[in-house]
Amino acid sequence: MSEASVTFIKNIISAIIETIEIQCERKYTAAKAIKEEEFKKKDYCVSGVIGVTSEFFTGSVALVFTSDSFLDIMSGMMGEEYESIDDDLVDGCAELLNIAYGTVKKKLNEHGYKISMAIPSVVYGDKLKIKDIGNDPSVKIPFCSGDHIFLVSINFENSHK
Amino acid sequence: MATKNMRVLVVDDMKSMRMAVKKKLKVLDITDITEADDGSTAWSAIEDSIGSSQPFAMILSDWNMPNTSGIELLAKVRSDPRTKQIPFVLVTAESEKDQVMQAVKLGVTTYLTKPFTQETFNEKMDQVFRKMKVA
Known part of the structure; x- marks a missing residue:
């Protein structure tokens, strides 16, 4: 994984956590003790995905929520x-990603990363599952x-250096 | 802070953000809030309120919206003699901050950058209320 990709990953993760803390008044911390096979078994129900393109990396960032975390x-x-998830509530997932992505894009583009706009x-839906495709690096x-x-x-294409 | 009875228009295409802004207004005891999901709908609501017993005392609008954007709505509000005095707050993403000069030239009252805390929101509202007293 390139240095630029690592910088992006660090920044997008902290921006997501900061956005949730500031805009949603909820404090979530990294649960390093949970193994991948354990959290992959959970039932997720809302996921927001944003594609990332820059001269230095191409990839995607996804936020994946269980129903209780999303409602919280x-x-x-x-x-x-809220006790149930509807269309109006789901747009909040896109908004969180938008805010975090916009913050990182602005910050890194000031350092020449040339990150493009993204939607x-x-x-x-019930019981969304997470699956990686291919051999490109991913971080969960x-x-x-x-x-x-x-x-x-977060998934990144291997082709960039 | 005064202005408990003021009527406020909150404009955003995302219901979640309209709700987030409403939540912060309610902390300031501002409860007479009308929502619009784009600039065109907002302009209709503004026109309808002109001459009514309770016209809008403030507009809080997102920047990026389909149809009529926040900046286009601001331009419309400022170019109409009936509405040009209404305090107008633009809500922007960090990445849109560079465009704020455009909004300043058009006469935006102040702007809020997402994400924002209740404290930041209160400070911005204080600025608006002070300007309202002066005007």
């Missing part, structure tokens, strides 16, 4: 307690607050 975070963002998309980090868990999943 959206309740914090909107100031109301996130969101998928939701679970974040927890109590029993709530969500993942940041």
